[in-house]
Amino acid sequence: GQQVMQIPQYxxxxxxxxxTTYCNSSTTLSNIQWYKQRPGGHPVFLIQLVxxxxxxxxxxxxxxxxxxxxxxxxxxxxxxxxxxxxxFCAGKGGGTSYGKLTFGQGTILTVHP
Amino acid sequence: DVKVTQSxxxxxxxxxxxxxxxxxxxxxxxxxxWYRQDPGLGLRxxxxxxxxxxxxxxxxxxxxxxxxxxxxxxxxxLESASTNQTSMxxxxxxxxxxxxxxxxxxxxxxxxx
Numbered sequence: 001g002q003q004v005m006q007i008p009q010y011x012x013x014x015x016x017x018x019x020t021t022y023c024n025s026s027t028t029l030s031n032i033q034w035y036k037q038r039p040g041g042h043p044v045f046l047i048q049l050v051x052x053x054x055x056x057x058x059x060x061x062x063x064x065x066x067x068x069x070x071x072x073x074x075x076x077x078x079x080x081x082x083x084x085x086x087x088f089c090a091g092k093g094g095g096t097s098y099g100k101l102t103f104g105q106g107t108i109l110t111v112h113p
Numbered sequence: 114d115v116k117v118t119q120s121x122x123x124x125x126x127x128x129x130x131x132x133x134x135x136x137x138x139x140x141x142x143x144x145x146x147w148y149r150q151d152p153g154l155g156l157r158x159x160x161x162x163x164x165x166x167x168x169x170x171x172x173x174x175x176x177x178x179x180x181x182x183x184x185x186x187x188x189x190x191l192e193s194a195s196t197n198q199t200s201m202x203x204x205x206x207x208x209x210x211x212x213x214x215x216x217x218x219x220x221x222x223x224x225x226x
Contacts, residue, residue, distance in 0.1 A: 001172065009153060033214060042203060043156070045214035088155060090215075100171075101215065103148075105155035 002027050002093045006104030014112050019076040021107035023089035030092050032065055032072045033101065037086045079111045116140070117218035119204055125224045132191040134221050136204030142216075143209035145187035147171075147179060150201040150220070162187055163209060194225045 003026040013019050023032065031050045035043040047056055049065035049072060056063045062075045072091075076083055086108045090101040120135035136145065144163050148156040148171075158171030160179040168179050176198060180188045187206075191198055201222050205215040 006155070031212060042217040042219050043205075043215075044217070048212065048214065050212065090156075100146075100158065100161055100169075102158075102172075103156040105153060 002091070002102045004089060004091050004102045004104040006089055006107055008107055009105060010108050010110075012110045012112065013079050015081060016078050019079050019083070019109055021074050021087050021089075021109075023072045023074075023091070023104050025070045025091050025093075025102075027093050028069050030069075032069075032092070033090045034063060034072075034074055035088045035090060035103075037088065037106070039085060041085075043088060076109075079109070081111050081113055084109060084111050117204055117206055117216050119202075119218040119221050121221050122219060123222050123224075125226065126191075126194050127226055128195060130191075130194050130225075132194050132223065132225075134189040134191075134202055134204075134223070136187045136189070136206075136218055137185055138187075138206040138216070139185065140206070140216070141184065142206035143184070144207045144213075144215075145181065146205040146207075146215065147177075147187065147189045148203045148205065149173070150203055156203065159189065194223075196225050199223060199225045 006023045033048045034046040037043045053067045054065040060077045064073045086106040088106045089104045117138045146161040147159040162168045162181040178190045201220050203220045204218040207213045207215045
């Protein structure tokens with residue numbers, strides 16, 4: 001079945017440093033979504049990428065979808081303590097139906113002030 | 114705002130007990146999902162439903178069953194709870210189709226002793 005691998009599992013940064021998490025799928029994806037889960041909270045949708053090579057920005061966050069639609073990344077510029085949490089990518093394969101997503105393992109980000 | 118509620122935040126059950134986890138959404142979403150979240154494993158799909166009385170197995174359905182008698186309600190059933198089912202259980206809902214985000218409930222932390 002479809003697998004989505006996400007690295008790194010943990011990332012510790014000093015406030016102000018940049019952060020990147022990477023997501024790789026074993027199969028071509030029709031789209032990819034990113035979610036953020038704050039400590040003690042539940043995952044919250046951030047963004048969706050659909051087109052090959054697509055790049056989207058949300059303030060300090062930059063999301064990319066690979067040309068082959070098998071990988072994606074999330075980059076945060078100049079991290080802040082409010083960025084703390086777990087970031088998940090979730091991909092939808094072309095053959096799956098009804099909006100079923102396969103989630104990566106998540107990257108846990110800690111930011112030291 | 115979409116609201117997804119789950120019947121309990123914390124639950125403690127004994128091995129062999131039958132356990133019901135309830136999820137209710139108030140936005141008329143066709144899709145509903147049950148995930149379990151374990152450290153280092155991300156979100157793993159147990160079952161999902163794309164319509165009333167319709168269900169499909171996810172990646173880890175063994176030991177679980179589901180029920181969807183009304184559109185807004187999706188129940189997860191552990192027929193005979195075991196200690197390896199101790200986990201965080203997250204319910205989510207979405208509109209039908211490949212491009213809609215999922216909205217998550219607050220989660221139920223289940224401990225089976």
